Amino acid sequence: MTTPRVRFAPSPTGYLHVGGARTALFNWLFARHTGGTFVLRIEDTDRERSTEAHTRVILDGLGWLGIPWDEGPFFQGEYGPRHRADAERLLAEGKAYRCFCTREELEAQRARAEASGSAFRYDRGCCRLAAPELEARLAAGTPFTLRFLLQDDEIAWDDAVHGRISFQGRDLDDFVILRSDGTAIYNLAVVSDDIAMGISHVIRGDDHISNTPKQIALYRALGHAPPVFAHVPMILGTDGKKLSKRHGATAVGDYQDLGIWPAAMRNFLALLGWSPGGDREILTDAEMIRLFTLEGIQKKAAVFDITKLEWMNGEYLSALPAAELVPAVERELARMNVPAAGRDLAPLVNAVKARSRTMLQIAERVAVRLDPARGTLDSRGEALIRKMGGAFAANLRLAAAALEQLPPTAWTTAPILDCLKRVAETNALKLGDAMQPVRVALTGSTVSEPVNELLAVMDRSTALARLGEVAARWGHGGDARVAHG
């Protein structure tokens, strides 16, 4: 067997859906695992709905996700002549026929079928047109489509994920392969292209199962062996319905905006409907590639659980070196209008990434440390101030005064920690009671990295100014607002 050739064939009629992204990922993993080739083909034959902007979004989405293709992108719209030639060959060989029925006539047929409670199936009225009648219509220039003449036999295949699937030809109808304007319909275009591109394995969504028997019939009529089909399950929303816009984020770009790290997204998507077996959760690309098999794909549709994605993303952010995160944080800061030019963000990112689940959280926390004026007192911070009352301000002043004595050269974690510990000791305070006011004053929140690290990561002058300002404000008015923003 020669090396596999697979393809991802999205139509540019919308954004890159996570379901599509996962299909692309599976194709890529399979290609890499088998040493095969991954082809990208844009199926833009629906001129009405296809746009270049959508194509751009899909390409960018794959780029961001980190799924590279080996060949393409090819554009299906460019293969019209071949599609037409294939269709005409089928016509010449008596495997397809001209259909002069108008949309209205077909509508009526469909309505009748529905009314009688039976399934619609084209009645082949145009199939047995007498020669003179046919000539007359052609001479009159009556528009026609080309329909594939389907045999009644069983059409079955061994699906790589579902096992044997079979359809009865008589349950299918003579579907249109060429529009009256001479362009190909999906099923023909796909088969024609997959043959031309030497595709050996078609890995695509479950929703294409019912197209498969038609395509297999086309392969045979065209004189080619069908490829291996692998139909991967759908991705559902939390309500069990097909994932769609109303479930919130469905486009790959949405996850980029949410602050998901591409590698985490790949990992999460791979585990949605595929399992390497055993208890593995966090996998590198190399491991996924090594372990990937079509047999490991789940038959059942999977619910997209964003909470687990965020957990996994957090795992990645914690493990990644801060330097790798910095460019993305800079972009986010720019979007938030936080001036960060000339600042080394790595220490800041490093300080906050361990307890952040998204890039958005990292950026927000970095922003607060860069410019403490941005911090807004949160509910927990406020509760703490209420609870401690005057002690809050008193302890804050003690800490600020002591920190003021620390020379700039000693403004690093260890000396800061020593200093704060001394404050607690000499004033018979619990360490936490000395630390928390500082934390809240600086971030507006009771949640942060250890206070000594928090201080060390900020400019000494900004931190001290901030501490003094908050202590003073508390002392004067009893105003519980600690930070503005």
Next chain:
RNA sequence: GGCGCUAUCGUCUAGGGGACUAGGACGGGGCCCUCUCAAGGCCCAAACACGGGUUCGAAUCCCGUUAGCGCUACCA
């Protein structure tokens, strides 16, 4: 309606006749650690849709029921 697909904790899943008092992960609850919050460690609650078979033995094989989903265009 017709055709097709699917069915293990709330969710993602392991499991492919005995190793199952059904394992892991997210989420939830508790404890430990601790200057807070995470992380980490330990523990708890939580599932084989239902009914028939086959078999000495079924989460695993077969059939049916039910439910969910998909397709049913001169869309892809």
